[in-house]
Amino acid sequence: VTITLLDPTGERRPTERPRAPRPQALAGQVVALLDISKPRGDVFLDRLAALVAARGATVRRYTKPTFTKPAPADLRRQIAQDCHAVIEALAD
Amino acid sequence: MIDAAPRLPDGLVAVVKRDCPTCVLVAPVLGQIAAGGRALTVYSQDDPEFPAEVAPRVDDHELVMSWHHHIQTVPTLLRVENGAEVARTEGWSRTEWEQLAGVHPLGAGLPPHRPGCGSRSVDPALADALRARFEGDRLRARRIELGEIEDEFETAFDRGWTDGLPVVPPTPARVLRMLDGTRRAPDEIVAVVPPDLVPITVEKVAINAVMAGCKPEYLPVVLAAVSAACTDTFNMHGLLCTTYFSGPVVIVNGPIAARIGMNSGINCLGQGNRANATIGRALQLVVRNVGGGLPGGIDRATLGNPGKYTFCFAEDEAGSPWEPLSVERGFAAGTSTVSLFAGHGPSSIVDQISRTPESLVRTFAAKLRATHHPKLVMGMGAVLVISPEHARVFAAAGWSKARLHRELDALLAIDGAALARGADGIEEGVPAALAAGRKLPKFRPGDLAIVHAGGSAGMFSAIIEGWVSGDRGSQLTTQEVIS
Numbered sequence: 109v110t111i112t113l114l115d116p117t118g119e120r121r122p123t124e125r126p127r128a129p130r131p132q133a134l135a136g137q138v139v140a141l142l143d144i145s146k147p148r149g150d151v152f153l154d155r156l157a158a159l160v161a162a163r164g165a166t167v168r169r170y171t172k173p174t175f176t177k178p179a180p181a182d183l184r185r186q187i188a189q190d191c192h193a194v195i196e197a198l199a200d
Numbered sequence: 201m202i203d204a205a206p207r208l209p210d211g212l213v214a215v216v217k218r219d220c221p222t223c224v225l226v227a228p229v230l231g232q233i234a235a236g237g238r239a240l241t242v243y244s245q246d247d248p249e250f251p252a253e254v255a256p257r258v259d260d261h262e263l264v265m266s267w268h269h270h271i272q273t274v275p276t277l278l279r280v281e282n283g284a285e286v287a288r289t290e291g292w293s294r295t296e297w298e299q300l301a302g303v304h305p306l307g308a309g310l311p312p313h314r315p316g317c318g319s320r321s322v323d324p325a326l327a328d329a330l331r332a333r334f335e336g337d338r339l340r341a342r343r344i345e346l347g348e349i350e351d352e353f354e355t356a357f358d359r360g361w362t363d364g365l366p367v368v369p370p371t372p373a374r375v376l377r378m379l380d381g382t383r384r385a386p387d388e389i390v391a392v393v394p395p396d397l398v399p400i401t402v403e404k405v406a407i408n409a410v411m412a413g414c415k416p417e418y419l420p421v422v423l424a425a426v427s428a429a430c431t432d433t434f435n436m437h438g439l440l441c442t443t444y445f446s447g448p449v450v451i452v453n454g455p456i457a458a459r460i461g462m463n464s465g466i467n468c469l470g471q472g473n474r475a476n477a478t479i480g481r482a483l484q485l486v487v488r489n490v491g492g493g494l495p496g497g498i499d500r501a502t503l504g505n506p507g508k509y510t511f512c513f514a515e516d517e518a519g520s521p522w523e524p525l526s527v528e529r530g531f532a533a534g535t536s537t538v539s540l541f542a543g544h545g546p547s548s549i550v551d552q553i554s555r556t557p558e559s560l561v562r563t564f565a566a567k568l569r570a571t572h573h574p575k576l577v578m579g580m581g582a583v584l585v586i587s588p589e590h591a592r593v594f595a596a597a598g599w600s601k602a603r604l605h606r607e608l609d610a611l612l613a614i615d616g617a618a619l620a621r622g623a624d625g626i627e628e629g630v631p632a633a634l635a636a637g638r639k640l641p642k643f644r645p646g647d648l649a650i651v652h653a654g655g656s657a658g659m660f661s662a663i664i665e666g667w668v669s670g671d672r673g674s675q676l677t678t679q680e681v682i683s
Contacts, residue, residue, distance in 0.1 A: 110348055114339060114375050115342035115407075116404065116408050120492075145672075174668075175438075176438030177435060
């Protein structure tokens with residue numbers, strides 16, 4: 109006797125999208141630094157900002173309201189619109 | 201389509217089985233009706249040769265007609281006009297049969313009344329399989345056919361559906377039975393489950409509730425818990441991702457708790473009660489299976505806590521000197537609710553000596569101050585679970601719950617100097633600029649909840665420590681249970 113079970117999962121069928129092209133060099137790029145609002149994330153990002161700027165990129169700083177939630181859609185859209193690349197900082 | 205609802209033939213319709221003495225008794229009556237020229241169709245549930253007095257008979261051993269037309273008893277006699285049932289009688293009653301059939305007299309020599317037997321279509325041994333066959337199209341979830349040598353318990357492990365313990369295999373029959381626990385439609389969307397943001401239907405919740413071991417009457421509580429978990433205020437996404445210990449803690453208030461047999465007394469935070477155990481587990485299985493929140497995947501907990509299998513209990517309202525949590529949170533007394541708290545624990549409060557509220561509240565404050573870290577404040581919440589023997593100390597002195605909150609707040613306003621980073625030789629603490637020259641509250645307003653639960657003996661209470669509180673993290677989230 110065969111048994112039939114009902115699938116308990118979300119039955120997702122993810123759509124595949126190609127990754128955006130990676131920048132070959134930093135010079136002339138606009139790079140977003142996203143602080144997720146964890147303690148000492150700013151220490152890490154301040155150092156990164158200096159390193160990225162020294163390589164000829166323009167740095168823009170952004171901050172998530174809280175590290176416990178995904179970045180708001182508006183913030184993600186703004187970063188995508190204004191910048192070529194984004195670096196997100198985890199810290200503690 | 202054998203399984204579609206068959207149209208009833210016009211005239212008289214009788215449903216019988218040979219294995220029923222009353223049906224055997226009325227077989228000559230059916231013969232009498234047929235011989236009299238009345239349109240009569242007889243459906244036989246177990247023997248197509250029965251009753252010999254009528255021909256032809258319709259073989260209903262697959263119970264298609266009996267199921268769809270809700271035959272509860274045999275014999276059942278129906279009168280049908282234009283395909284619609286207009287009259288029904290069950291068992292044998294001469295007067296009712298004569299009236300329904302329009303034939304007088306009927307069944308001379310038979311007793312005036314004789315009760316019938318159960319229809320095979322409601323035989324408990326057959327009912328689940330019939331339901332799955334005839335109502336299975338209510339279910340939309342993908343069907344997975346196991347091979348003959350596949351073990352249904354092992355396959356659930358192999359497919360990643362379990363929390364590490366065995367689950368009840370979610371067969372269509374079990375899921376249909378679970379759906380009896382709610383009036384909500386199987387395809388109604390309950391919530392959007394993080395982290396994968398998948399819309400979840402009542403049916404998918406029911407499938408996971410079956411797997412968790414729930415009874416159908418628990419389903420409304422599970423639905424409310426899933427709905428509460430998937431709100432922005434509760435923030436299940438962040439709670440999953442965190443390296444911290446916490447998971448969802450389900451606190452049930454209102455009459456449904458007693459109705460479904462939840463434990464709010466002895467060992468209520470422990471094992472052994474089916475409702476407590478399986479409601480909390482069902483929520484976690486939903487997050488895992490539908491949301492995609494897997495330990496080591498999106499769930500990044502450094503250590504976790506055993507309550508992530510299940511952590512669910514009811515408040516003891518009947519024995520409480522205070523208004524229940526649900527009423528504090530704005531729901532009318534008598535409303536059944538689910539409150540979700542992002543927490544873990546419990547940790548213990550021992551005080552077997554205090555007999556005054558002034559003393560006991562200091563014990564509570566001393567332990568609450570140490571939650572998370574004695575030098576960290578204003579960032580995380582807690583639930584204080586007060587046992588009956590502790591609660592009666594406050595009740596005897598006339599302390600309301602509001603007063604207890606006020607007294608705790610006063611005792612938990614802590615000198616900033618003691619909290620500053622470096623104080624007490626401990627680097628962890630509050631930044632010096634925030635701490636300097638003032639008192640800081642351990643908990644921000646609303647971050648400490650109080651409930652009454654536990655066995656009647658033992659001067660022990662408990663703290664369920666919370667995760668990041670407020671709009672930066674997770675807020676205690678309460679929703680009404682809708683049946």
